[in-house]
Amino acid sequence: MALPRLLVRALHRAAAAAAPAAPDFNSFVTRTNTCGELRSAHVGQKVTLYGWVQYQRQGLFLVLRDFQGLTQVIIPQDEAHSHVKELLSNAPLESVVRVTGTVSPRPLGQENPKMPTGDIEVKAETAEILNSCKKLPFEIKDxxxxxxxxxxxxxxxxxxxxRLQSNLRLRSRLVMRMREYLCNLHGFVDVETPTLFKRxxxxxxxxxxxxxxxxxxxxLPQSPQQFKQLLMVGGLDRYFQVARCYRDEGSRPDRQPEFTQIDIEMSFVDQAGIQRLIEGLLQHSWPEERGSITTPFPSMTYEEALAExxxxxxxxxxxxxxxxISDVLGxxxxxxxxxxxxxxQGSIRAIRIPQGVRYLTNKxxxxxxxxxxxxxxxxxxxxIRRPDGSLKSLLTKFxxxxxxxxxxxxxxxxxDDVVLLAAGEHKQVCSALGALRLLSANLLEAAGLxxxxPTAFHFLWVVDFPLFLPKAENPTELESAHHPFTAPHPSDASLLYSDPTKVRSQHYDLVLNGSEVGGGSIRIHSAEQQRFVLEKVLKEDSEVLSHLIEALELGAPPHGGIALGxxxxxxxxxxxxSIRDVIAFPKSFRGRDLMGNAPDYVTPEELEPYHIQVxxxxxEKEAKKN
Incomplete structure (x- = not known):
């Protein structure tokens, strides 16, 4: 029995959607092909390529490069094409050229299996230098x-x-698949929140x-935190944004003053729901060339992470x-x-460095x-454990x-194992040994173990963080371990009013290979509780957040979210x-733009409308005088 015509059309549409077409890199432009596209199947075709001159050899051939790859172009030697020979032979490296010619198979034995286009070459017939390049400050080679x-x-x-081209294109594909997962498959709304806000x-x-x-x-917001919570009060239910964020943290080699996060918030969700969402999001958007990732990700409490x-x-x-080893030496x-x-909180703890005698020096x-x-x-x-099984240490005589x-x-x-032992206050001992564990790993790998x-991706959820921590500059005062909008753990809610130092939070971090790549929490949705945390626990002026507290009084749903860096x-x-290798125009580790020389000075006249004097x-006064 024949299928109804409408059903057939629907099936065709579904099949087309399931197998997306390869992108057409040659639409809307005057080239016929990219430099990474030509193969033996194109032999005999007349093509027009545009690109940069990467290499030129003795006026015989050049290698043309664009974003997709390389193509070898044969420079004509006959008198009829002498102007093309002169043009291409004298083109400085990194000049931008257009070449039109015919695709030919490379002579037998001259194929290059390391190049995707290594079976063919293009015999140039016409050419044009679109922009000549002056001497470069460095060679364009990885x-x-x-x-x-x-x-x-x-x-x-x-x-x-x-390398940078590949990184930026992978980043673009990953973000596109994240949008697809969140917006198309799970009904999230992409909302742009303001960049100009208040402290x-x-x-x-x-x-x-x-x-x-x-x-x-x-x-400038360090995150869209307040706005995404207000969107939940506004009933949007599911929010998402590729958000630009700003932090004035000075010189930090692993940080940028402006950065991008995948920002997410949901209403009527719990911690497990957010974790399932993120696992699905990463699995859906994960680059195929990096293998697959297994879900669910393992989970560990903050206390377990610190102890182990x-x-x-x-x-x-x-x-x-x-x-x-407190019990052993107790x-x-x-x-x-x-x-x-x-x-x-005293304890005795240790780490074992495998084959430490063999790989580590006394230094x-x-x-x-x-x-x-x-x-x-x-x-x-x-x-140290000697080959005969005995122990070598200042401790052994005791x-x-x-x-x-x-x-x-x-x-x-x-x-040949080496053990590093520490005794003292639990958190200090664990933190010291944790740092030595990573330093030891670096030394072992540098020595060849x-x-x-580097190809493995170990994701981990860390949960049950403390809600508050003592301030470093004044341990008698408390500060938020995450931020002041994080809700207390349901089991510890009553402790908030009697002993806030013992309260765990509904905060969760996503860790990948020892780096934090995401963090989020279930939020406080009670105005009364939010006011108490700000005023009584953190000793902050709640007036600064009066707009948020008022919103929580006007029918705020339970909500939570996360941001991925x-x-x-x-x-x-x-x-x-470095993260600078995946950002198109990063700042230096001092927070400067070395290309455009920003930040820069402005004149007193330009500052006048803002009622500011420097x-x-x-x-610097003396330098300006001189």
Missing amino acids: FIKKSEALRMQYRYLDLRSF TPGGAKEFLVPSREAGKFYS YGTDKPDTRFGMKIVD GSNIHFVQNALSYP DLESLKESAKSQFKQEIMEI LGEKEKSELIQALNMQE ALRD LDRLISLIVDAP SWPLE
Whole structure:
């Protein structure tokens, strides 16, 4: 029985949607093909290519490059095409040219299997230099080493490299698939929130923007946090944005003053719902060439992460976990051990460095101990297991055979292993050993021991963070561990009013290979609770957030969300050494644009409408005078 015509059409449409066509890179432009497109099937065709001259050899041939690849172009040697020969032979490298010619197979034995277009060449018939290039500050080749400052100054040249081109195109594809997943498959609404707003209490420092009203300033948002919560109050139900965010954090090598996050908020959702959404989002948008990722991602509490890895963003690609040996050494007469255990939060912990004797020098071990001392004020004791099974350490003379045996068993010590031991307050000990675990891994890998697979992607949820932490500058006062809008854990809600230091939060972080790539929380949707957190716990002026508190009084639904750091996520996917390698126009680690020389000075006349005067530091006053 024949299928109804409407059903047939519907099936055709569904099939077309399921198998999207390859992009047409030659639409709307005057080229016939890209430089990475031609194959043996094109032999005999007349083509027009546009690109940059990457290489030219003795007036015989040149290699033409565009965003997609390379094509070898044969320069004609006959008298009839002498003008084409002269033009192409004298074209400086990186000049922009148009070439028209015929695709031919390469002579036998001259094929290049390393090039996708290596079976063919184009015999040039006509050519035009569209823009001649003067001497370059550096060669456009991935393997040529260039200083970071020079790359930033000539970023438009750096962008011509295949590596940066590949990174930016992968980023574009990933964001497009995220949009598809969120908006098309799950009904999210893409909303652009304002860039000019007002100061938010707590959190990172914000960039200020002067207004023409005397003494009044805008603030560039460090995230669209308040707006996305207000969108939930407004009934949008599901919000999404590729959001530009700003933080005035000074010189941070791993941070940018402006960055991009995938910003998400949902109404009537719990923590598990947000986690399932993000796992599905990443699985849907994950680049095929990077393999597949398995869901659900494993989960670990903040306390577990700190106790086993010494950090709230553990790299779970390798072992060397922190081991609690308080029970093993608790009965010994070692003074510093008993002293450490006398504290309320005292513990003895250690990490085992596999084959440490073989791969680490004495200088390496001393540098590890010095690092713990300078960064964490933590003394470290080393223990080595010799090939005969005995232990070498300053500790051994204080230990009986039973304790030595229990220590070997507790740490699973093999011959030539090195153990680093620390005693003291729990958090300090774990933090110090967590840092040494990562430094040891770097040293082992530098010495040739494969420890972390660069092609592996280990996602991890870290949950049950404390809601508040003591302020570093004044430990008697509290600050939000995440931000002041995070809701307390339902089990700890009553502690908020009696002992806020013991309250866990409904905050969750997404960690990938030891880097935080996302963070979010279920939000406070009660105006009364939000006011209490701001005024009583954080001692902040709630008037600054009166608009949000009023909104919470006018029918705010329960809601929660998350933000994924797009720059860091992409840099981990492509294994880039810096997030600057996945951003088209990044700032230097000092927050400067070396290409456009920003930030820059403005004249007093330009500042006048904003009622601002610059108070110059003394040395700059002298410099301006001279």
